Amino acid sequence: xxxxxxxxxxxxLQPPDAxxxxxxxxxxxxxxxxxxxxxxxxQTLVAAMFHSMTGHxxxxxxxxxxxxAKPYDAxxxxxxxxxxxxxxxxxxxxxxVTVELVLNPLPxxxxxxxxxFAAELSVHDDLEDVLHGFADSGRRLAAIDFDRNGYLHDFDxxxxxxxxxxxxxxxxxxxxxxxxxxxxxxxxxxGDLTAGTLGRGVYDFYKTRGFAFPGAPGSAPPLLAQHxxxxxxxxxxxxxxxxxxxxxxxxxxxxxxxxxxxxAMVVSLFETGALAAGAGLFEAxxxxxxxxxMAVRFGDAQRRAALCTGSNDFMAADxxxxxxxxxxxxxxxxxxxxKSEEARTAGSVGPWDAEGISPFQLNAGxxxxxxxxxxxxxx
Numbered sequence: 038x039x040x041x042x043x044x045x046x047x048x049x050l051q052p053p054d055a056x057x058x059x060x061x062x063x064x065x066x067x068x069x070x071x072x073x074x075x076x077x078x079x080q081t082l083v084a085a086m087f088h089s090m091t092g093h094x095x096x097x098x099x100x101x102x103x104x105x106a107k108p109y110d111a112x113x114x115x116x117x118x119x120x121x122x123x124x125x126x127x128x129x130x131x132x133x134v135t136v137e138l139v140l141n142p143l144p145x146x147x148x149x150x151x152x153x154f155a156a157e158l159s160v161h162d163d164l165e166d167v168l169h170g171f172a173d174s175g176r177r178l179a180a181i182d183f184d185r186n187g188y189l190h191d192f193d194x195x196x197x198x199x200x201x202x203x204x205x206x207x208x209x210x211x212x213x214x215x216x217x218x219x220x221x222x223x224x225x226x227x228g229d230l231t232a233g234t235l236g237r238g239v240y241d242f243y244k245t246r247g248f249a250f251p252g253a254p255g256s257a258p259p260l261l262a263q264h265x266x267x268x269x270x271x272x273x274x275x276x277x278x279x280x281x282x283x284x285x286x287x288x289x290x291x292x293x294x295x296x297x298x299x300x301a302m303v304v305s306l307f308e309t310g311a312l313a314a315g316a317g318l319f320e321a322x323x324x325x326x327x328x329x330x331m332a333v334r335f336g337d338a339q340r341r342a343a344l345c346t347g348s349n350d351f352m353a354a355d356x357x358x359x360x361x362x363x364x365x366x367x368x369x370x371x372x373x374x375x376k377s378e379e380a381r382t383a384g385s386v387g388p389w390d391a392e393g394i395s396p397f398q399l400n401a402g403x404x405x406x407x408x409x410x411x412x413x414x415x416x
Contacts, residue, residue: 039159040115042123049120055093061129062087062095064114067104068154069136071144074101078139078308081332086132089336089377090343111150115157126158127294138301139326141309184210187298188352199355200259202252211258211317220252220259227360235367236360238269242388245415246275247401258317266356270367271341272376274386274393277307277325278334282385285338292348299352330383337380346372391416 043049053061065083066075075083080097087095118126133151137143155161184192194207201223206214214220227240242248242265249256256262264283271286273279281303288300303319305312310323326335342349349371359367367373376385386393394402394416406413 039157040112040119042126042159043120047120048122050122053091053093058087058091058093059095059100060114060117062097063100063104063109064117064129064154065133065136066097066101067109067114068111068133068151069140069147070101070104071140071147076140078327078332079136082136082139082326082335085332085336086135086339089333089340111154111157114154115159118158123160124292126160130155130158130160131288131294131297134297134301135304138304138311139308141311143311184298187301188293188295189298190295197260199353200251200263201357202259207259210260211315213256213258213317214252215254215256217252221250221256222252223357224250224252230361233363233365234361235266235269235356235364238364238388239266239356239360242269242275244405245402245413246394246398247403247405248398260352261316261318263352263354263356266354267351268388269364270351270371271338271373272387273338274388274390275398276393276395277322278328278331278384279386279393280319281307281326281331282334282338285335286342287351289339289342290345290349290351293350296350296352330385333383334380334385337377337385341374341376344372344374346370389416 062083069075069079075097083097084095087093118129130151133154137147137151140147184190189210192210194209197207200207202214202220203217206212206217206220224240224243227236228244230237230240243250248265251257251259251262257265264287267273267283267287268275268279271283273282273286284300284303288297290296302312302315304326306315306319306321308323308326310321312321314320325331384392388394399415402415403413406415
């Protein structure tokens with residue numbers, strides 16, 4: 038039987054101390070280590086995430102050596118977590134899934150072990166079932182699995198008023214909308230806002246990269262465009278590494294554990310390439326989470342989101358309702374902390390930094406400026 042969740046009288050809500058952090062790290066390593074031990078990327082991810090999210094450092098290799106002498110199974114770990122609630126246990130399982138997802142191919146033994154740990158913790162994660170089946174069959178991940186078993190499990194086109202799309206334009210979550218002049222005009226009107234506001238930042242963000250506004254030909258799906266506001270709000274560029282930071286931030290900011298599927302999708306696109314395409318626009322491009330410093334940047338994005346006030350579903354926000362607010366004010370209201378110095382040193386950049394835009398986007402932005410008869414003023 039799974040270890041039950043605690044009642045209100047016995048639940049432990051304080052942040053974990055160093056001993057409990059080491060206990061959790063042993064559990065994560067026990068679940069995700071393939072035959073032969075943790076890979077280099079797994080080691081750096083575990084170390085970075087625990088450092089950022091708990092303030093305590095762990096040594097994955099030392100803990101792995103301890104586990105050789107004294108194995109730690111799913112039941113023992115769940116019993117040690119008996120006072121932790123579903124939110125805490127769910128985040129631990131998400132950490133396990135993150136660290137297993139970077140294995141390519143994903144061994145069935147690892148997927149099965151993570152599923153066992155989740156079950157003992159009383160965490161029922163449909164996405165983990167999908168990954169287990171994926172590993173068993175050896176097939177490539179299907180985007181529909183992420184949608185049906187994750188953030189979009191209860192998707193309804195009639196509940197997306199915050200996207201401001203015309204009636205009947207959306208048939209699915211990642212449907213592009215390229216013939217909606219009203220929607221395109223709404224996005225274009227952001228250019229009338231004062232410099233320093235969120236909306237004006239998004240307008241300039243699009244113009245400097247040559248992006249088409251949602252509703253216009255060649256534009257991204259309106260749902261995917263929701264994450265563009267987060268680039269400005271949280272100060273992240275638009276190279277692939279920054280996209281990983283943005284989705285790590287979005288997934289951790291939302292207390293609904295289903296939101297993690299968005300990050301799982303991005304890791305599967307931009308690290309292993311196990312997912313060929315996703316979100317109606319992204320295509321696989323392997324090896325970006327393995328880049329130097331990315332584990333630190335990844336962990337810091339999660340830290341910043343966790344410290345924001347409340348639970349925030351940034352993909353379901355009506356951003357136009359706050360478009361006229363200064364970015365600085367919105368950050369203050371959210372209690373959004375700045376990036377750590379470690380993340381900046383590791384290469385985390387903002388949308389206005391020269392390193393925060395890809396050469397392709399820079400060229401597209403310059404071409405758009407020339408076509409519109411204006412001077413290019415991008416990063």
